[in-house]
Amino acid sequence: MPQVLEFKLPDLGEGLTEAEIVRWLVEVGDVVAIDQPVVEVETAKAMVEVPCPYGGVVTARFGEEGSELPVGAPLLTVAVGSGGGADEGAGSGSGGAGSGAGEVESSGNVLVGYGTGAPVARRRRVRPTALTAAAPARVPVAAVQAAAPAAAPVSAAAPAASAPVSVPGAAPDAVLGPVAVVSPLVRKLARQHGVDLRQLVGSGPDGLILRADVESAIRALEEGAGVASLTAVPRPEAVTESASGAVARQSAHRIPLRxxxxxxxxxxxxxxxxxxxxxxxxxxxxxxxxxxxxxxxxxxxxxxxxxxxxxxxxxxxxxxxxxxxxxxxxxxxxxxxxxxxxxxxxxxxxxxxxxxxxxxxxxxxxxxxxxxxxxxxxxxxxxxxxxxxxxxxxxxxxxxxxxxxxxxxxxxxxxxxxxxxxxxxxxxxxxxxxxxxxxxxxxxxxxxxxxxxxxxxxxxxxxxxxxxxxxxxxxxxxxxxxx
CATH class of the missing domain: 3.30.559.10 (Chloramphenicol acetyltransferase-like domain)
Structure with missing residues (x-):
């Protein structure tokens, strides 16, 4: 049976404690090889491509492009093991995550300034070809979840991602990967503007509510076409006068210092x-x-x-x-x-x-x-x-x-x-x-x-x-x- 392993944002060196997600390089359901770059992040020092130490199927991504994550927060989860296309001998030993699971290989490579994680006692490679033999390059998340014995552990550094999110029009368990992944940044944005996330239908995978969905709801509210249940929190506004003499109000543009x-x-x-x-x-x-x-x-x-x-x-x-x-x-x-x-x-x-x-x-x-x-x-x-x-x-x-x-x-x-x-x-x-x-x-x-x-x-x-x-x-x- 495959194991669902969690890859956390690694220590990027130079005393850096957080990074902003600039661009995801993989999608949920993609097959990744060991040490394949999976996300591009920006720190206070430079732009960095972060490689994943595991080979397998991506079952969840934590954080949207533009959001910040602290070092040690969950970055993504990967289904690894014989059931998901790992080596035939993965059933022996006990080095992976999850009880009773076989030993799972991690590259253990450490890059200058940032690393993929600590070395493991035994080095073995997951063959991407084995993963693709049973399924296309994009593997349905539901199939991986059905095969996995347990969900990936969630770090205490990301409490906002620990509870499932109900999405109208979707099944009760229709969440991205083994845990809900609504970004803390999205939750904060919705809270600041009084947006009820339960009233939104997400445009992301499996109904995931994205930042764009919340911003769209905010714009609709400001234009007078919002849902009755949405109430906006007052924000600083700039007042301008149109050619006809009518007064229009525009929200101040806020740029995060990060x-x-x-x-x-x-x-x-x-x-x-x-x-x-x-x-x-x-x-x-x-x-x-x-x-x-x-x-x-x-x-x-x-x-x-x-x-x-x-x-x-x-x-x-x-x-x-x-x-x-x-x-x-x-x-x-x-x-x-x-x-x-x-x-x-x-x-x-x-x-x-x-x-x-x-x-x-x-x-x-x-x-x-x-x-x-x-x-x-x-x-x-x-x-x-x-x-x-x-x-x-x-x-x-x-x-x-x-x-x-x-x-x-x-x-x-x-x-x-x-x-x-x-x-x-x-x-x-x-x-x-x-x-x-x-x-x-x-x-x-x-x-x-x-x-x-x-x-x-x-x-x-x-x-x-x-x-x-x-x-x-x-x-x-x-x-x-x-x-």
Whole structure:
């Protein structure tokens, strides 16, 4: 007989305690292989595909796309065993879930930053071909439930999913999988708007009530076409006037602070609370820097490798400046009341993505030349836009470079990326009138700004650092001393 095993949201590392479901990669009734990715989740650090350690038939999914789950909450259940297409010898031993069941294989693989679970004493594989031999790739849930001796255990972390939900027009036991899976987020949304879930017919599998069903009921209520039994909880509203003079009320749009956006909000707020920051800035003539970059990229042909970007040159200038002014490559230990100067430069750079502003980190930037830094920046930027960055690639920075010039602005006073001590901001490089060699000329000018933690150094050090940066921008040959 098959066993119904519960797979819980694993520990994703880096102290993360929750994740948002972005996209399910499997449906109820699908046959999955061991270590097959089953769901894509977003944490405060990165987008992650979570693999399932079991092979079998998916009998239930917990949580809808857009909902948040804590680590340890049920993620899905899988029917595993000889009755569901497992190995013939699954009846021996006692390593699985459920009393009297045979030993069930789990991969036990642990990925960097997140894992599928702990290893088991004995490793055996479920053959997906055996599962598909008795049924199509999509197996009816009712058939799996009839064969399973017991329902999958439910974690105490998800009490909202512990009771069946009655759905009009469906059989009393018509719930998704062995337990009801109405999301806590759906229940909360319905409760906030006074929506009676018993009056709704779910559009999900087996009549499951989805978030879209509740939102549809709320919209119908607001448009005056709702069910009489539904009463809305008052919400903040914005009042607008139409062309005819009639007044229309629109509900305020609420955006949850979670995932990457929530993590950024927490970090920026903490930076403002803890760090006494100050900002200094200077205009610099970047004409020679642009000419030097053009010369680098015009020689050597295709064999010379990828072109060197302006950001890579500025990053290399930063590492040279930090070698001269190590105070700015440090952090403050509040408990010990100490300034900790760091030996390596892990250079973060701000990158705008569809999921918001994130800061990938170039490791050991002090040991790289401009070409190497540029190649790593390009790799990390591509991974960031695709949502493939790992938590390790988003943490551990010691200094941040912020090129806000790409947004067409000249200057800014950036917020320090806590717990770092400084951030260099770079504005757009544009032609401006400039006094060059005693005469007025049109030159390529950029504004540089440095926001620094006033606890780690005084204005003289910060000014010296920024002036060295500006000197290297104006006369790139200055860097030859450190190359």
């Amino acid at each position: 995932g990457v956006r929530g993590a950024v909000a927490d970090k920026l707020a903490r930076s403002r609370r803890e760090i006494p920051d100050a900002t200094c800035w200077v205009d610099a003539d970047a004409t020679e820097l642009m000419a030097a970059r053009a010369a680098m990229n015009s020689t050597g042909g295709p064999a010379a490798g990828p072109k060197v970007s302006v950001l890579a040159l500025l990053a290399r200038i930063c590492t040279a400046a930090l070698a001269r002014f190590p105070e700015l490559n440090s952090t403050v230990d509040l408990e010990a009341r100490e300034i900790v100067r760091l030996p390596e430069v892990h250079l973060g750079f701000a990158a705008q993505t569809e999921r918001g502003l994130i800061v990938p980190v170039v490791r050991d930037a002090q040991a790289r030349n401009a070409e190497s830094i540029g190649a790593e920046i390009a790799r990390l930027t591509e991974a960031a836009r695709a949502g493939r960055l790992t938590p390790a690639e988003l943490t551990g920075g010691t200094f941040t470079l912020n090129n806000y010039g790409v947004f067409g602005v000249d200057g800014s006073t950036p917020i320090i990326n806590h717990p770092e001590a400084a951030m260099l901001g770079v504005g757009r490089i544009v032609p401006k009138p400039w006094v060059h060699q005693g005469e007025l000329a049109v030159r390529q000018v950029v504004q540089l700004s440095l926001t620094f933690d006033h606890r780690v150094c005084d204005g003289g050090t910060a000014g010296g650092f920024l002036r060295y940066i500006a000197d290297c921008v104006e006369q790139p040959a200055v860097l030859l001393r450190t190359l």
